[in-house]
Amino acid sequence: DGGITQSPKYLFRKEGQNVTLSCEQNLNHDAMYWYRQDPGQGLRLIYYSQIVNDFQKGDIAEGYSVSREKKESFPLTVTSAQKNPTAFYLCASSDSPSQVYYGYTFGSGTRLTVV
Amino acid sequence: DQQVKQNSPSLSVQEGRISILNCDYTNSMFDYFLWYKKYPAEGPTFLISISSIKDKNEDGRFTVFLNKSAKHLSLHIVPSQPGDSAVYFCAASVYHAGGTSYGKLTFGQGTILTVHP
Numbered sequence: 112d113g114g115i116t117q118s119p120k121y122l123f124r125k126e127g128q129n130v131t132l133s134c135e136q137n138l139n140h141d142a143m144y145w146y147r148q149d150p151g152q153g154l155r156l157i158y159y160s161q162i163v164n165d166f167q168k169g170d171i172a173e174g175y176s177v178s179r180e181k182k183e184s185f186p187l188t189v190t191s192a193q194k195n196p197t198a199f200y201l202c203a204s205s206d207s208p209s210q211v212y213y214g215y216t217f218g219s220g221t222r223l224t225v226v
Numbered sequence: 227d228q229q230v231k232q233n234s235p236s237l238s239v240q241e242g243r244i245s246i247l248n249c250d251y252t253n254s255m256f257d258y259f260l261w262y263k264k265y266p267a268e269g270p271t272f273l274i275s276i277s278s279i280k281d282k283n284e285d286g287r288f289t290v291f292l293n294k295s296a297k298h299l300s301l302h303i304v305p306s307q308p309g310d311s312a313v314y315f316c317a318a319s320v321y322h323a324g325g326t327s328y329g330k331l332t333f334g335q336g337t338i339l340t341v342h343p
Contacts, residue, residue: 115269146333151235153315153335154270169330201269214260215331217269 113138117202117218123226124189124196132187132221134202141206143185144215147171148199157200160185189223197225229253230318232334239341245303247337249316252297256318260331261290261301264313273314274301306341313338 115136124130136143142161146154156169160179174193179185185204189196199222203215231250239245247261257278262270276283276290276299283290289302303310317331 117269120267144330151335153230153232154317154333156330156332159330203269214262214272214275215270217271219269220267222267 115202115204115216115218117200117221120219120221122221122223124223126225127191129188129190130223132189132200132202132223134185134187134218136183136185136202136204136216136218138204138206138216139182140204140216141182142204143179144203144205145169145175145177145185145187146201146203148201148220154201157187196223198223228335229256230316230332230334232314232316232337234337235335236338236340239306239339241308241341241343242305245301245306245310245339245341247301247303247314247316247339249299249301249334250297251299251318253318253320253332254297255320256332258319259290259292259299260317260319261288262315262317262333263310264315264336270315303339306339308341308343311339311341 118133144159145157155171157175158177160166163182166179176188201220202218205215229252260275261273263273264270274285274288274290276292281292292299313336315336316334319331
């Protein structure tokens with residue numbers, strides 16, 4: 112059964128620590144995306160990757176880093192430089208940039224809380 | 227700069243009646259629009275989309291209307307059902323332009339729809 116797996120579902124981090132959120136897809140999609148959801152602000156794009164070994168900053172990339180070493184994996188690291196990391200993080204993929212009209216496939220999200 | 231706006235944070239509707247969710251955009255380059263539905267603690271799921279060359283697209287109980295001159299789109303759900311209760315996001319894309327914006331979706335803030343039995 113194809114889909115996107117995000118892990119863990121809930122994550123707690125101490126201030127000053129880096130943490131990595133996992134995103135794996137078995138849909139053979141070219142493009143992958145990371146969004147952040149905050150109450151009243153909708154989904155904001157952090158980073159995206161249209162092809163392996165290439166990625167671009169989104170609208171709110173400061174304090175985050177990504178890698179795309181494999182087509183199926185797009186991990187997101189929330190660094191200590193991110194001033195307000197507590198949020199719901201969503202990973203998504205699409206068949207290719209040109210297939211966006213079919214819509215993204217989203218994972219079920221990771222709730223990150225800084226304690 | 228919020229390029230896609232959903233000005234109603236919430237909407238409450240009686241079961242069987244029509245739900246109308248609205249979305250406005252400012253970027254005239256947007257040429258493809260989508261609606262997503264999201265339940266708590268889950269990822270959004272694709273609902274319906276419309277290209278800028280159309281003004282209406284229908285799929286069962288869901289219809290999306292696009293008014294390009296007003297830069298406005300709306301999602302109609304008829305009849306509304308309690309299972310439709312969720313957060314609805316509209317999203318827009320510069321689909322045909324190419325370049326670095328190609329394939330990126332810009333989302334609105336979302337509208338919480340509650341359908342009462």
